[in-house]
Amino acid sequence: xxxxxxxxxxxxxxxxxxxxxxxxxxxxxxxxxxxxxxxxxxxxxxxxxxxxxxxxxxxxxxxxxxxxxxxxxxxxxxxxxxxxxxxxxxxxxxxxxxxxxxxxxxxxxxxxxxxxxxxxxxxxxxxxxxxxxxxxxxxxxxxxxxxxxxxxxxxxxxxxxxxxxxxxxxxxxxxxxxxxxxxxxxxxxxxxxxxxxxxxxxxxxxxxxxxxxxxxxxxxxxxxxxxxxxxxxxx
Amino acid sequence: xxxxxxxxxxxxxxxxxxxxxxxxxxxxxxxxxxxxxxxxxxxxxxxxxxxxxxxxxxxxxxxxxxxxxxxxxxxxxxxxxxxxxxxxxxxxxxxxxxxxxxxxxxxxxxxxxxxxxxxxxxxxxxxxxxxxxxxxxxxxxxxxxxxxxxxxxxxxxxxxxxxxxxxxxxxxxxxxxxxxxxxxxxxxxxxxxxxxxxxxxxxxxxxxxxxxxxxxxxxxxxxxxxxxxxxxxxxxxxxxxxxxxxxxxxxxxxxxxxxxxxxxxxxxxxxxxxxxxxxxxxxxxxxxxxxxxxxxxxxxxxxxxxxxxxxxxxxxxxxxxxxxxxxxxxxxxxxxxxxxxxxxxxxxxxxxxxxxxxxxxxxxxxxxxxxxxxxxxxxxxxxxxxx
Numbered sequence: 001x002x003x004x005x006x007x008x009x010x011x012x013x014x015x016x017x018x019x020x021x022x023x024x025x026x027x028x029x030x031x032x033x034x035x036x037x038x039x040x041x042x043x044x045x046x047x048x049x050x051x052x053x054x055x056x057x058x059x060x061x062x063x064x065x066x067x068x069x070x071x072x073x074x075x076x077x078x079x080x081x082x083x084x085x086x087x088x089x090x091x092x093x094x095x096x097x098x099x100x101x102x103x104x105x106x107x108x109x110x111x112x113x114x115x116x117x118x119x120x121x122x123x124x125x126x127x128x129x130x131x132x133x134x135x136x137x138x139x140x141x142x143x144x145x146x147x148x149x150x151x152x153x154x155x156x157x158x159x160x161x162x163x164x165x166x167x168x169x170x171x172x173x174x175x176x177x178x179x180x181x182x183x184x185x186x187x188x189x190x191x192x193x194x195x196x197x198x199x200x201x202x203x204x205x206x207x208x209x210x211x212x213x214x215x216x217x218x219x220x221x222x223x224x225x226x227x228x229x230x231x232x233x234x235x
Numbered sequence: 236x237x238x239x240x241x242x243x244x245x246x247x248x249x250x251x252x253x254x255x256x257x258x259x260x261x262x263x264x265x266x267x268x269x270x271x272x273x274x275x276x277x278x279x280x281x282x283x284x285x286x287x288x289x290x291x292x293x294x295x296x297x298x299x300x301x302x303x304x305x306x307x308x309x310x311x312x313x314x315x316x317x318x319x320x321x322x323x324x325x326x327x328x329x330x331x332x333x334x335x336x337x338x339x340x341x342x343x344x345x346x347x348x349x350x351x352x353x354x355x356x357x358x359x360x361x362x363x364x365x366x367x368x369x370x371x372x373x374x375x376x377x378x379x380x381x382x383x384x385x386x387x388x389x390x391x392x393x394x395x396x397x398x399x400x401x402x403x404x405x406x407x408x409x410x411x412x413x414x415x416x417x418x419x420x421x422x423x424x425x426x427x428x429x430x431x432x433x434x435x436x437x438x439x440x441x442x443x444x445x446x447x448x449x450x451x452x453x454x455x456x457x458x459x460x461x462x463x464x465x466x467x468x469x470x471x472x473x474x475x476x477x478x479x480x481x482x483x484x485x486x487x488x489x490x491x492x493x494x495x496x497x498x499x500x501x502x503x504x505x506x507x508x509x510x511x512x513x514x515x516x517x518x519x520x521x522x523x524x525x526x527x528x529x530x531x532x533x534x535x536x537x538x539x540x541x542x543x544x545x546x547x548x549x550x551x552x553x554x555x556x557x558x559x560x561x562x563x564x565x566x567x568x569x570x571x572x573x574x575x576x577x578x579x580x581x582x583x584x585x586x587x588x589x590x591x592x593x594x595x596x597x598x599x600x601x602x603x604x605x606x607x608x609x610x611x612x613x614x615x616x617x618x619x620x621x622x
Contacts (some may be wrong), residue, residue, distance in 0.1 A: 084297050085294070085297070086297035088294060088297035088299075088300050089296070089300050090300075091300075091304055092304060100292065100293040100294060100297045100322070101292070101293070101322070103292045103322075103363075103364060104292045104293060105264070105363065105394055106262060106264075106269070106292075106363065106392075107269075109264040109265035109266075109394070110265060110266070110267055110268075110269060113265040113266070113267060113419070114267070145577075150367065151367055154367055154396070157396035157397075158264065158396070160396075161264040161265065162394070164263075165265065170419060223312075232349060235247040
């Protein structure tokens with residue numbers, strides 16, 4: 001089974017990377033490095049693909065973020081839930097797809113399926129990576145925004161479907177949720193769908209994370225920063 | 236009758252959707268099924284009928300652009316009898332009303348006014364947000380025959396997270412006259428889409444599941460793989476050649492002097508609005524390692540044998556055991572019925588070990604009508620198969 005390297009030595013050395021089919025929740029407060037951490041975990045390594053569902057940034061900004069982390073943009077797809085509301089005539093391409101707003105879960109699901117099909121068919125980037133099933137990292141940035149547009153029950157069902165699909169295609173799912181903006185019930189419901197939870201906290205402008213759900217990884221807090229899209233741990 | 240705008244589906248429904256019906260297109264999350272609603276909408280507009288489209292999840296401009304992108308067709312509301320309630324209206328209603336009941340009354344009033352002012356005949360409703368805002372019963376009552384103009388047809392699309400049990404409860408309650416469930420599966424093919432006509436109020440025998448492709452903005456029912464297998468010299472290559480419009484076979488001269496298939500037969504046909512691809516296996520046991528490869532992802536299998544040759548029964552029996560593991564519809568076709576010494580249906584069933592549920596056809600693979608009868612029966616079984 002394929003293993004998704006995280007770029008975080010503590011995790012990669014202990015586990016060899018995340019197992020295919022892992023769904024990972026990043027629980028973090030506002031203004032922390034959660035988004036950068038998600039980009040780092042979603043960045044496709046050679047032979048992999050990435051898909052970002054963006055409810056906060058336009059497709060071009062998402063691609064810039066990936067490029068700044070050293071990713072090849074030809075292996076990155078974006079489902080943009082921002083641009084179409086202001087530019088209704090924006091057209092889908094193989095790697096950039098648009099829905100009017102984050103309420104459109106039908107559209108999001110279909111665009112995701114289209115991208116996955118294109119990846120499986122080898123038409124996504126114009127070249128196949130040679131691995132089958134092709135490794136796909138998928139990120140929802142963010143679950144918090146989706147929760148502002150749709151009810152928790154509906155979103156839970158939607159995430160249930162998405163996490164199951166990620167398992168089926170042996171992908172890696174990364175989901176960002178602001179743990180300050182929602183109550184315990186919401187957070188624990190979303191956690192139920194996940195395999196691993198990474199909690200992020202800020203103390204005196206420093207960012208810390210801890211990993212829960214992996215047996216061989218120490219659940220202590222680690223101070224970290226992000227440099228050029230890579231997670232760097234401070235000793 | 237109102238056309239669904241989709242070839243083949245109107246035929247399955249007995250000509251289309253009876254006017255005044257309430258229809259549900261239920262989409263499983265992620266399935267490429269938007270074109271069901273859009274095809275029906277375009278079909279209705281082409282007939283010049285007046286439509287109200289309720290799109291609380293998007294704006295009119297974005298919706299029209301989506302249609303253009305999906306179908307390559309520009310729809311101009313001013314040139315058609317088309318009016319909308321969109322996400323902007325939803326926001327206005329939310330802002331201007333206090334509470335759910337007031338919002339519900341406002342929706343009802345707006346739907347009624349638009350229908351009356353524009354003599355609306357068909358209402359298209361994207362139901363997700365209405366369901367979320369008002370719940371199932373209240374939401375459905377907004378788009379019910381009681382709330383909409385008398386005789387109007389109501390067509391609803393729903394992103395269904397609640398699976399078939401939910402749809403069955405809607406059918407039991409007779410909430411709809413037609414329920415079409417659009418789903419996807421990873422078996423027998425990855426990213427395999429199909430629709431099931433789950434319920435119609437006008438017929439009890441319509442339940443059918445049909446795989447489909449989206450091709451140039453149209454829904455095309457298709458069967459990606461039917462396999463024809465059987466003992467050597469049973470007539471498989473002839474069957475495939477006669478069944479298809481474009482057929483070819485990779486053969487060489489065998490020890491008996493007759494041509495024998497050494498790789499496979501392949502053919503394609505468009506028939507009864509289906510795109511169908513046929514694969515024929517070689518019959519010689521030395522090619523058996525190829526069988527699982529050719530049978531993989533097949534949706535139906537024809538087991539062909541020579542009805543005059545008792546010696547083929549053992550080989551046919553062996554092949555039957557292999558194909559039953561595929562859990563797909565199977566048909567036995569006993570070829571060479573026009574030659575002397577043809578076995579009876581009973582002899583064939585006993586010899587191969589098949590029960591009464593598997594159809595056995597006596598055919599001549601030289602006769603196109605015989606071959607097509609076998610295919611018709613298999614397609615029928617495939618469309619009634621529960622994936």
